Amino acid sequence: MASEQELSDFLKSVEKRAFKRSLYHVRDEEAALDIVQDSMMKLAEHYGDKPVGELPMLYQRILSNCTLDWFRRQKTRRALFSNLSDFETDDDDAGDFDLLGSFNGDLDTRETESAEDVTRRAQVFRQIETEIAALPLRQREAFLLRYWEEMDVSETAAAMGCSEGSVKTHCSRAIQALSRALKAKGILPP
Known part of the structure; x- marks a missing residue:
């Protein structure tokens, strides 16, 4: 208890x-x-x-x-x-959040990196963040639980209310989509 x-x-x-x-x-x-x-x-x-x-x-x-x-x-x-004319959904805000949150401050204090390296790293993280946000809901959820929350497959399946096979499929598709998108942007080698 x-x-x-x-x-x-x-x-x-x-x-x-x-x-x-x-x-x-x-x-x-x-x-x-x-x-x-x-x-x-x-x-x-x-x-x-x-x-x-x-x-x-x-x-x-x-x-x-x-x-x-x-x-x-x-x-x-x-x-x-x-x-109602005054009710509008504002999808322009979709990219206005920062995955790194307080982590950005840590990047600025790295003494071994130049300002250019810090800026480049922050840009790469923002691009990755954008691609994760663009994933379909279940793929994004499985990806975040597995790799952000560091849950194993069975824990992720329990949290999502689906089978372990579904978790593996969602994660695989998310990784493939992220890989394609990041290669297209030049973040990952082709």
Whole structure:
């Protein structure tokens, strides 16, 4: 059973990555914060008595469900208000978030790299970020869980509510799409 302190420590350890993952999906900082907060509250409320080792998979599943709920609400809201002239979806903001977040500051302090190297590295990360954001939802989710959250295939399958084979397929397709896109941009060798 997780103590209050263990639960608190766990939530602190995942909050930044959960925010970035949510931000990839919803592309709205306020919505991503709401999703993360909602998912953390649900974990604490419904599963706070579970062993610490079970919390990561439970949390990833709750986070996925909260994100899907957000999309459902948005779809319903758009259907209800689509005839109002003052309601517009603004897709121009899709690229206005930064995968690196606070990591960008670390790049600037690297003494062994020139300013050009730091700038080039930041540009490459932004291009990679853009390509990840462009992946289809399930491919992006599988890719982020496997390679950003460092979950294994079975954990990812449990978090996504699908089979391990589906996770492998989604990850493979995501990697192929990213590879093609990054080769086309000259980031990876042909």
